[in-house]
Amino acid sequence: MSTLCGILSWGECMRLLLCDDMPEELDKLTVLLNGLGYKPAAFTNGSDVLEHVRSGAAVDVCFLDIVMADMNGVELAEKLREGGFAGEIVFLTASNDFAHQSYQVEAFDYLLKPASPESVGRVLGKIKAARDKADTEGIRLKISGAARFVLFRDIEVVEVIKHNVYFRLSDGSVAEVRAALSEIAPLLLGDSRFKQCHISYVVNMNAIVTVTGRAAVMRSRMMVPISRRYADVKDAVAKRMIGGAGK
Numbered sequence: 339m340s341t342l343c344g345i346l347s348w349g350e351c352m353r354l355l356l357c358d359d360m361p362e363e364l365d366k367l368t369v370l371l372n373g374l375g376y377k378p379a380a381f382t383n384g385s386d387v388l389e390h391v392r393s394g395a396a397v398d399v400c401f402l403d404i405v406m407a408d409m410n411g412v413e414l415a416e417k418l419r420e421g422g423f424a425g426e427i428v429f430l431t432a433s434n435d436f437a438h439q440s441y442q443v444e445a446f447d448y449l450l451k452p453a454s455p456e457s458v459g460r461v462l463g464k465i466k467a468a469r470d471k472a473d474t475e476g477i478r479l480k481i482s483g484a485a486r487f488v489l490f491r492d493i494e495v496v497e498v499i500k501h502n503v504y505f506r507l508s509d510g511s512v513a514e515v516r517a518a519l520s521e522i523a524p525l526l527l528g529d530s531r532f533k534q535c536h537i538s539y540v541v542n543m544n545a546i547v548t549v550t551g552r553a554a555v556m557r558s559r560m561m562v563p564i565s566r567r568y569a570d571v572k573d574a575v576a577k578r579m580i581g582g583a584g585k
Contacts, residue, residue: 352462353396354378357387357414358403358430363451367401367430370455374462384409388417394576397423399465401449403430415443422577426465477525479505479515488513490529494545494556496522498538508545510558531578535564535571543571543578 354371356378358364368380379395381387384406391397400418402411409417415427426446430453446468447461476489488505495506498519505513515522519538526532526540534540535554539562546554549572554562564571 352376352465353398355387355390355397355400356380357382357384357400357406357411359383359406359408360403363403363430367453367458370453370458374455374459384414384417387414388421391418391423392421397425399426399428399446399462401428401430403451405431412443415445419443428461475529477522479513481513481515486513490526490531490542491544493526493532493542494558495542495560495562496526496540506558506560508557533568533571533574535562535568537565537567539563541571543575546575549575 354376356364356367356371357380358367359382361382364380364382368378371378378401379390379397381390385408387400387402400415400423402414404411406414411429411431415429418427427443429445429448430451431448432451446465449457449461470491473491474489476487476492479486479488488507492507492509493505494508496519497504497506501516501518503515503517503519503522505515507513519540523534523540527534531542531544532540533543541554541556541562545557547557548555549564552564554564554571554575556562
């Protein structure tokens with residue numbers, strides 16, 4: 339996704355990909371998703387999809403037409419899975435003839451063509467609900483003598499300033515803890531979505547929009563520095579984007 343999302347939830351910031359070899363059908367679905375607030379990457383053939391994903395483009399959900407001339411949707415899904423794509427796959431279909439093959443690629447759902455705003459919105463809602471339900475890990479903080487549990491998925495950046503650690507959350511709020519980053523970092527880095535990128539920062543890679551120069555650009559538009567010591571974070575972010583967002 340090339341544009342910044344601002345402070346949004348994962349569901350509002352899902353990066354979608356469409357593939358249908360019928361340009362008119364592709365345009366209709368693109369316009370439909372635009373109307374729901376999404377800006378999907380759209381393709382008319384599987385080869386271009388694979389090139390796009392392999393280039394490092396961030397994709398969370400793929401909508402694939404099953405019946406296509408050069409490479410059908412199931413074959414394309416198989417190649418995406420073989421390449422490490424771990425996001426949701428939704429098939430666009432006019433029949434259930436390919437239902438058996440779709441199990442092999444762990445398809446999330448089907449959309450009968452022509453798709454409607456209601457059916458697309460329902461599928462996207464199911465995807466977000468499934469991810470939210472499966473993602474309940476977090477960290478317990480002691481703030482002003484009171485305990486607070488913060489979900490990992492809600493943490494965007496963790497920053498240390500002097501003797502305080504600031505948890506910058508996806509809703510724009512900040513939780514402040516009197517501690518050293520060396521105490522907090524091990525609790526976060528055990529989760530695959532977190533990576534230390536600077537002596538003073540740990541980032542949630544799912545909240546990174548892009549990496550430019552020596553900085554990570556977050557969904558909140560915050561620029562987080564990446565030091566030479568932690569330069570491997572760039573490769574980690576690229577691999578994560580190719581495979582889709584993790585937890």
